[in-house]
Amino acid sequence: MKSTRRQFMAVSAVSVASLVTAKVAYAQPMLGEGEPQAVALGYKEDATAVDKAKFAKYQDGQRCDNCQLYTPKDAKAGACSVFPGKLVTAAGWCNLWVKKAG
Template identity: 35%
Template sequence: MANTSRRSFLKKGMFGLAALPLGMGVLTTKAFAEGLPPLSEDAPNAKALNYVKVAADASSHPAFKADSYCDNCMFFQPDTNGCTLFQGFSVEPKGWCQSWFKRPG
């Protein structure tokens, strides 16, 4: 009887261990996504790409186009307000940088 209960325990334990990375991946992604710190305009990579939190502040920049905002850029990640150019930080949806490229569709 002890062997069957040990066998059952091991099977359930192995299943739990196998499922753990899947659950942790979902939870971790959501937890990190909600807590991205905002990108500062003074950050070196933000300065390099002329990032501003308010797109109108960049209207004098030669690369600026009307209605070009972070939230309609191909690099913007709507679920986290993140940007693939500024990994680990959130950006303002109505912000702008010189790498803006219209999202397809």
């Protein structure tokens, strides 16, 4: 079967529309404090709730939104490379917090 430019353009348009729709439809779930990886890393949705005796590395002011590993999605949540496929709260914290460069 010989492809034509018209067929190529139609398939391309449908493919792009499908990708855009899929991205909109896919909503990442929030990370729960009780999930095994979150528990292991001391993740808290509110950094002020971190147990300072258990996580001596924690210092006041450390939050997900000022961590190098955090990518904001909106004002309240974003993605973290430590927890792929999940969103974390901007006000959260975990034991892998790294000061944002710059």
